[in-house]
Amino acid sequence: MLKKEILVKKNRIHRGKAIDFLADTVRVQNGKTAVREYTDHPGAAGALPVLPGNRVVLVRQYRYPVGKFTIEIPAGKLSRGEKPLACIKRELKEEAGLAAGKFILLSKYQPSAAFSTETIHVYAALNLKHTGAKPDDDEFIEKIEFDLDEAVQMVRKKKIGDSKTIIALLLWKDFLNGRES
Secondary structure (H helix, E strand, O other), X not given: XXXXXXXXXXXXXXXXXXXXXXXXXXXXXXXXXEEEEEEEOOOEEEEEEEEOOOEEEEEEEEEHHHOEEEEEOOEEEOOOOOOHHHHHHHHHHHHHOEEEEEEEEEEEEOOOOOOEOOOEEXXXXXXXXXXXXXXXXXXXXXXXXXXXXXXXXXXXXOOOOOHHHHHHHHHHHHHHHHHHO
16 A cells, blocks of 8 residues: 655755745655655646637737747636635736636646646636736737637647647547536
8 A cells, every 4th residue: 555755854955936846854654765856836727718609718818938839728827815716817817918707627737747737727617707817927828719729629730739728628529418418
């Protein structure tokens, strides 16, 4: 039977503005110690804005760590102690200029459980109203509308590679298929 690893010593290497970096010593099943390096992340929330006629709103922005423009659902990092729904309401307005009358939780997942505490909450956002985008000073975002099937094809053709976006699109497509049958 597998046993949980036990913390021996917490070692914070760096406290960042967005995330912290740690290298904790833990006791493993055989009694020996090992070091677990990881980021401490407050989590994130994202939403697939769904318009009438199976149209969806995505955003395009430059992502420095991967060195390219990506197409994603509106999303953002939770402030410490912030609830995921409050976060995505804020991010929808900032990035896409939208407010939603209804949210459906599609998934809650850990994108990199081997080296991060991050959990991402992914929603579908429905009954949308335009409010006007107000991105942060360091965010430069282009809002793009797609037919849902077109966006799913972009995933299959590897034109969309962001995990939260892939999950949102495919789970929303499944949700619709289950509801229609």
